[in-house]
Amino acid sequence: MEPSETADHYDQIARWWQGNVPPTYGLAALERALRFAKKEGASLDVGCGSEGRFMKVQRAHGFAPEGLDVSPAMVELARERDPEAVFYTADVSTWEVPRKYVFISAWDSTFHLPLDLQEPVLRKLCAALGPAGVILFTCGGGEAGEIKGSFQGQDFEYSTLGVEAFVRILDECGCFCRHLEYDQYPEGHVVIIGARKAN
Numbered sequence: 001m002e003p004s005e006t007a008d009h010y011d012q013i014a015r016w017w018q019g020n021v022p023p024t025y026g027l028a029a030l031e032r033a034l035r036f037a038k039k040e041g042a043s044l045d046v047g048c049g050s051e052g053r054f055m056k057v058q059r060a061h062g063f064a065p066e067g068l069d070v071s072p073a074m075v076e077l078a079r080e081r082d083p084e085a086v087f088y089t090a091d092v093s094t095w096e097v098p099r100k101y102v103f104i105s106a107w108d109s110t111f112h113l114p115l116d117l118q119e120p121v122l123r124k125l126c127a128a129l130g131p132a133g134v135i136l137f138t139c140g141g142g143e144a145g146e147i148k149g150s151f152q153g154q155d156f157e158y159s160t161l162g163v164e165a166f167v168r169i170l171d172e173c174g175c176f177c178r179h180l181e182y183d184q185y186p187e188g189h190v191v192i193i194g195a196r197k198a199n
């Protein structure tokens with residue numbers, strides 16, 4: 001599924017998401033990742049959604065968080081909640097990165113990319129990290145490939161390169177893998193934390 005179609009489906013559930021996503025979902029992993037990061041400068045939440053929960057935590061840790069999402073409805077609602085923040089309504093695969101970030105999160109967002117975009121997007125996000133920058137993202141822990149699913153009556157697609165490939169790409173991009181966890185085992189949902197090596 002192309003990102004524009006993913007956006008159409010998320011537009012339909014943006015309001016639902018704001019009221020119904022479990023508020024603490026993913027936040028323990030976010031706190032863990034933040035422990036590896038310097039606590040000042042710009043941060044980015046890729047696929048920020050409408051709730052603003054990851055950006056809120058990043059701000060509480062001293063960052064100036066920016067949000068990026070391909071769904072216009074998600075961004076509109078997120079902006080209502082956080083009018084001061086910078087938001088980008090864009091597909092991360094074609095978005096032109098405007099600056100370096102000290103911290104980047106992509107919680108349950110890049111796993112919607114078509115398979116052929118997984119590697120270029122991870123490389124792009126690693127390249128967007130400033131010195132000692134930290135990235136947190138989730139991915140599918142199964143074999144490389146694409147799967148279909150449905151959520152709140154909307155069809156979605158997911159893809160993964162497999163954890164070994166994601167770790168290899170981090171290494172090739174000059175990043176350590178600091179943490180890798182099947183956090184919902186036996187579900188194949190994986191959390192990865194990477195950190196840019198000193199230059």
Ligand SMILES: C[S@@+](CC[C@H](N)C(=O)[O-])C[C@H]1O[C@@H](n2cnc3c(N)ncnc32)[C@H](O)[C@@H]1O
Pocket residue numbers: 003006007010021026046047048049050051052053054068069070071074090091092093106107108109110112113
């Ligand atoms: C499952 S929601 C997660 C939202 C948020 N990270 C959270 O945990 O509350 C996935 C989000 O990723 C966004 N997304 C999916 N594909 C994207 C892409 N190619 N570029 C930017 N955002 C994307 C969707 O629009 C949606 O808001």
